[in-house]
Every structure is written in structure tokens, then in C-alpha cells.
Amino acid sequence: MDLISDLNQLKAADLYIAAISDDAIADLSQKLPKDICLVHTSGTVGMDVLSRQSKRGVFYPLQSFSKNHDVRFDQIPICLESNDTETMTLLEQVAHKLSKKVVHIDSPQRLELHFGAVLVNNFTNHLYALSQNHLKNKGINFDLLHPLIEETTRKALTIGADSAQTGPAKRGDFKTIQRHVNLITDQQLKEIYNLLSDSIRNHSKSK
């Protein structure tokens, strides 16, 4: 792959994929020729931000990437959008080479999907971190929870999260909830505990 640092040196290509930060996409679009086919990879930015290019689209791999951790790319859903049939055909060809799961999702739906992804990825991961942090402070090995974490995920994906819900909040076991709250010294963690317990209760009541 040739690296360039000057957009004027950009070589001719059938497709340009702007895999850059959300806020930089509009600016890049303005600096590039009108007649290229340009797509971005953002989950939250609409396709219209590329309005300078008549052939535009979105190529959004629905996964969270971290340095030093490889992912199985063929399992990642790739969400495509374009204003142009020819561009869409091109995007589909590229997407199918990378993944077995290729879907068409428009900009408003992609934003909803990204929101859903934040709940199941960023927020659950943060709960893992909060739990690990709490247990570390108490001298308890977090590894003891690894089988539970694996099982929770497996169960939610097989029987569904609604059926898989267990625990003191679901049961309305206020004694245990109070015992837990008494353990928490961090005010924000206490708020999280109470709010999520409330939400679990409301969610099961509305079934």
C-alpha cells in the first residue's frame, strides 16, 4: 500500500473509503474531487455529509476494534448504504470479500444500530471494568467471574436476554439489594446499581 500525505497525490481508484474520525469526514469530502466514488465507515454520521460527491455511500463494519486484538472479520456484519446503484454494487462486491454478513441499512437506522451497539458493547464492558475494579480493591480474583461472563453472553444469545434475566432485582429481593448497596463506597457506582436495579424491576413488571 502506498502512503501519501498530500491529497493532490491521490491515485485514481474505483472506490475511496474514508476510515477517519467522524468529525473529519465532511472536511475531507470538501477537499476531494466531485467525480470520485467516496464512502465513509462511521456508524453515526449520515451519508449526506459526503454531499459534494455525487457517488457516495457508507461502508460500516459493525464491530469494536482495539489495538493488539484481532477480530474474525468474516463474522462482522457490514452495513452498506449508497445513493447510487453502481456504487452499491461495488460496495457489495468489496463487502462480500470481507464478510459473510452484508446488509443494507440507511443512515437513520444505522444511528439506531450504533446506539444499540453502545449499550451491548461500551456499557457492558464498563460494567466488567467496574466489577473488576471493585473486587480488586477487596482482594478478590476477578477471574472467578470469567465462567459467569461467558455463560451470560452465551445464554442471552441462545434463549434471549429477557428469558435469561435473573438476580435480586428481577426477583424483587430487597434484602440482597440492600446488602449490596451497603458494600458500595463509590457514589456513582451506587447510583448505577440503584438505577439498573430499578430498570430491571420496571422491565419485568411491564411483561
Added chain:
Amino acid sequence: MDLISDLNQLKAADLYIAAISDDAIADLSQKLPKDICLVHTSGTVGMDVLSRQSKRGVFYPLQSFSKNHDVRFDQIPICLESNDTETMTLLEQVAHKLSKKVVHIDSPQRLELHFGAVLVNNFTNHLYALSQNHLKNKGINFDLLHPLIEETTRKALTIGADSAQTGPAKRGDFKTIQRHVNLITDQQLKEIYNLLSDSIRNHSKSK
């Protein structure tokens, strides 16, 4: 296995395991003979609730159980506690027949562990349910998030949740956070979104 419904018909045994609801344990202990060896299976109730029995203990399998879903029992950590060496030896023998992971955990530590388990199990599962519910209302297939959920778990267990944290809150990307908040019509979900986003930010600042 013989079933009885009258405690007077209880047969002689080396070990009695009370796998019953937390609130019923103390009462059962009072109704059983003093000279038996009795343990309970609760994560949150102290061993002392069995004070009538001189040989007492706890046999706590650290897993969440659901009807219609089998678990691999040999992977479940079994946390043991006893006031009596002989009873502990017996508990270890039974535990090692069921699982490869047997640990000694006292009552206060077991309660901490149970709290940590609620964060990584009940709360993450509830976030899956909230996400699924939101996307269902928008006509989006939740299955698209399955690979992300699997990857989030795998990554947290390999590189650790702190290193695995990504997303708008971690990046301080307020535009995306605002776009998400604008999607949320449920007031409690909005509170959860804001509180967990704040907590992620505070957590990364304190590193």
C-alpha cells in the same frame, strides 16, 4: 432420589445441602437437628445463619441458572466455607467431583463476589434486553449485534475490560453522545445512558 415433604422423614446422611431461597435458610436450620452437617448454597447469606448446627458451611456454585438452559458444571467455580475441618474436607470431596475450580471464600468475601457477579451478569444481561427492545421498536434485527456481543466478551476476558473500552464516552465524543440521547424516548433509559457515559468518562480520567 427420594422426595419427602416432612422434615421428620429426613434420612441419615453425612451432608445436608440446603439449596433453598435465602430467606428460608435460617428457619430450616432451626427445624433441623443440631448434630447434622448442614450447608447452604447462597451467595449473599452468611454462614452464621446456620448457627444451630455445630457443623455448618457454604457450598456456593458461582453461576446463574435458568430453566431450559444447561450449563457446563465442571467450569463453574464452587466457593466453599466451613467452621469445621472435617466438614470442609467433605465439601471439597463433593465439589471436586462436580467442578475443576474449587476455592475457599469466607462470608464477607462471598457477598462481595456476589455483588461483582450481579454487575457482570444481571446488569449486562439487562443492557442486552434494553438494546434488543429499543432496536425491535425501530424494526431493526438485534441479531446484527450478536457478533459484537461475542467479541466484547472475548476481548474483556483476554485483554481486560480496561484496555477493551471503546466508544463515544471513552473518546469524549459529545456530538455522538448527543445524537444517541436524541434517539431515546424512555426517560429511565436516558438516565442510564447519561449515567454510564459519565462513569466511563470518570473511569478513564482517573487512569
